[in-house]
Amino acid sequence: MSFEKGQSGEKSTPDPSTTSSFDGGVKKVSGIDADSETCAPPLHLAVNDVPDAKGMLLFGCQQMLLCISGMLVLPFLVSDIACAGDKTIELRVQLISSTFVASGVATLMQTTFGLRLSILHGPSFAFIPALSVYKSLPENTCPYSRTDQAPEDFWMSRIRAMEGSLLISSSCLFLLGASGLVGKISRMVGPLCIAPLMVLLEIGTVPTLIEKMSLHWVSLVEFFVVILLAVILEPYAVPIPYFSIRKRKIQFTRARIFGMFPYLMSLLMVWFLCWILTVTNFEPPEGEARTDKNQTVEVISNAPWFHIPYPGQFGRPGIDASLLCGFLASAFACLLENLGDYEMVAKVSQQRHPPGAAVNRGIMIEGLGSILAGAMGIGAGVTTYAENIALMHITRVASRATMQVAGILCIIIGLFTKVAAVLASVPDAIVGGLLGIGMAMIMGVSISNLRTVNMQLSRNVAVLGLSLLSGLAIPDYFEKHPPKTGNATVDQVLITMLSIRMLIGGLIAFILDNTVPGVTKFQRGFPPAGEKHAMVPLEEDGYAFPPFINRIFNRFPFLSYFPFLPSQADLKKTIAEEIVAKKSLENQPV
Known part of the structure; x- marks a missing residue:
C-alpha cells in the first residue's frame, strides 16, 4: 500500500478497494485490510x-x-x-x-x-x-595500535x-x-x-x-x-x-x-x-x-x-x-x-x-x-x-x-x-x-x-x-x-x-x-492445545520437496527414520496428491 503526501501536507491513504501493486511482473489488486489479523492480505508472490x-x-x-x-x-x-x-x-x-x-x-x-x-x-x-x-x-588485551606491526603468529x-x-x-x-x-x-x-x-x-x-x-x-x-x-x-x-x-x-x-x-x-x-x-x-x-x-x-x-x-x-x-x-x-x-x-x-x-x-x-x-x-x-x-x-x-x-x-x-x-x-x-x-x-x-x-x-x-x-x-x-x-x-x-x-x-x-x-505450575500452555504463549493446522494443496506447500525428491525418499523407506526427513505417511499423502494433480491436468480440455 502506498502513501502519498497531499497538498495539505497530511498523509493521505488511498481507498483500499482500489489499491494495486506491481511487483516483478505480477500485478494483483488487494482490498483487504493489511492490519487485519483474521484475514491477511494476499501475497504478491507465494513461496513456490x-x-x-x-x-x-x-x-x-x-x-x-x-x-x-x-x-x-x-x-x-x-x-x-x-x-x-x-x-x-x-x-x-x-x-x-x-x-x-x-x-x-x-x-x-x-x-x-x-x-x-x-x-x-x-x-x-x-x-x-x-x-x-x-x-x-x-x-587478551591488544598491545598494538593500527600503525604498529603486529607479529602474524600473534593475531593469527x-x-x-x-x-x-x-x-x-x-x-x-x-x-x-x-x-x-x-x-x-x-x-x-x-x-x-x-x-x-x-x-x-x-x-x-x-x-x-x-x-x-x-x-x-x-x-x-x-x-x-x-x-x-x-x-x-x-x-x-x-x-x-x-x-x-x-x-x-x-x-x-x-x-x-x-x-x-x-x-x-x-x-x-x-x-x-x-x-x-x-x-x-x-x-x-x-x-x-x-x-x-x-x-x-x-x-x-x-x-x-x-x-x-x-x-x-x-x-x-x-x-x-x-x-x-x-x-x-x-x-x-x-x-x-x-x-x-x-x-x-x-x-x-x-x-x-x-x-x-x-x-x-x-x-x-x-x-x-x-x-x-x-x-x-x-x-x-x-x-x-x-x-x-x-x-x-x-x-x-x-x-x-x-x-x-x-x-x-x-x-x-x-x-x-x-x-x-x-x-x-x-x-x-x-x-x-x-x-x-x-x-x-x-x-x-x-x-x-x-x-x-x-x-x-x-x-x-x-x-x-x-x-x-x-x-x-x-x-x-x-x-x-x-x-x-x-x-x-x-x-x-x-x-x-x-x-x-x-x-x-x-x-x-x-x-x-x-x-512453576499454575497456568496452561496457552497462557504461557503457546498455541491452543490440540490446534490443527489446515492442510494446504501440494503446489502451495512451501515445505514440500520437489516430486522427484519425494519419489527417491519413497523408494528407500529407511530414510524416513531420520527425524529431519518426511515420514512415510507424509510421503504417501504427498505422492497421492501429485498423482491426482497430474491426472486432473491431463483431463483438462485443450
Whole structure:
C-alpha cells in the first residue's frame, strides 16, 4: 500500500478497494485490510512462485542490500579482537569477503534443502557477548595500535582460536537438528524463554555499542538518519522518473524507497558526509571519520579483483576453553532465536506451522552454515535475519527463488575482493551507528514475543522479572568478585560463562517457565492445545520437496527414520496428491 503526501501536507491513504501493486511482473489488486489479523492480505508472490527474471533480480537484490549492514558489523569487531596492528584493514577485507560467501552458501542450502521458506542467513549478533567477554580478559588485551606491526603468529592465533571454538559449538547445533532433539526442545521453549534471552543479548552488547559509537559523532548521525528513513519517512512514496520505451516519453512511478533501503541509503549518505569532512579538512588527520587513511587507500589499491575464500585459509584451527564455552551459549541463543524466526516467516509466508522434520532440517543447515563460517575464520555463526522477514511482510513477496538469488548475489560480492575492500573502508563510527539501530530493532522484536503471553498472571510476571533481574545481577556480581578455584583455565571458563547475561537469564527463564505450575500452555504463549493446522494443496506447500525428491525418499523407506526427513505417511499423502494433480491436468480440455 502506498502513501502519498497531499497538498495539505497530511498523509493521505488511498481507498483500499482500489489499491494495486506491481511487483516483478505480477500485478494483483488487494482490498483487504493489511492490519487485519483474521484475514491477511494476499501475497504478491507465494513461496513456490517464480517471478520473471527482472522481478527475481530486483527482489533478490533488495533482500541482499538490506543485510549488507549486518554483514559488516561482525568482521569489524572480529578484526579488532584479533589485534592485527597495521594488518587490521587487510584482515577485515578477508573477513568481509568470507562472510558474504559463507552467508550466501548458507542461504542457498537453507532455502533449497532446509526449511525451504524464504530465509536469508548472515552472521549472528548472538556471538558478540562471547567475543566481548573474550576480548575483556586480561590476557587478551591488544598491545598494538593500527600503525604498529603486529607479529602474524600473534593475531593469527586468535583467529584460529575463534575458528576452532566455533567449529565445535556449530557441530553441536548440527547434531541437535540431525538427532531430532530440536523438535522436543521447541515444545518446551515459549515466549517467556525467548523474550528475556533476546533482551539480555542486546543488553550484553551495549558495551561494544558504546565503544563503537563513542569513536565519533557521525555514529549518532548514522543512527538518527536510519530512524528518519525507516520510521518517519517510511510511508511516503517518492516519484521516480523513468523512460517508457512503449510510450516514448518520461513517466513517473511512486515507490517507498525510504522503507525499502533505509540501511543502505543511510550508509551511503553518512559515508558521503565523511568524505566531505575529509576533503574540506574539517576532520583532523587520522580522525575516525576520515576516508583517506593511508592504510585504507593502500588496501583498496592492492586488493586483488577476484579471490575465492576457502575453509582453513587461516591455518589449522585452535581452541580456547573460555571462548568455546561462550560460543556454546551463543549457539543455544541462536537455536531459540531461530525457532521464533521460523514461526514468524511461516506466518508472513502464509504457511502452516513448521513441521518437526522441517524445523530439524532448518537447524541442521544452520549448523552446517555456522561450521562453514567457522572454517573460514569469520568468528561468528550464521542465523536467520529477522530484518529480511520484515521486508517480506512489507513487500508481500515470499518467493523462495528471490531469496536464492539474494544468496547468489552475496557469493558474487564475496568473490570480488575489491568490493569487500571498499566496504572495509567504511569508518568504524558508521558501523557503530548501524550496530545501534540493529540492536534497537532486535530489542523491539524480542519484546514483541510477549504479545501472546497472558501478562495479567502474577506467575508469568514473576518468571519474566526474575529471569531479567538474574541476567543483570549475577554477571555484575561475578565481574566484581571473580571465582578463584586455583586453576587458571577453570577460572577463565567460569568467568566467561557467568559473564554472559543471555545464558544466565535464558537458563533461569527456561527452568522457571517449565517447572512453576499454575497456568496452561496457552497462557504461557503457546498455541491452543490440540490446534490443527489446515492442510494446504501440494503446489502451495512451501515445505514440500520437489516430486522427484519425494519419489527417491519413497523408494528407500529407511530414510524416513531420520527425524529431519518426511515420514512415510507424509510421503504417501504427498505422492497421492501429485498423482491426482497430474491426472486432473491431463483431463483438462485443450
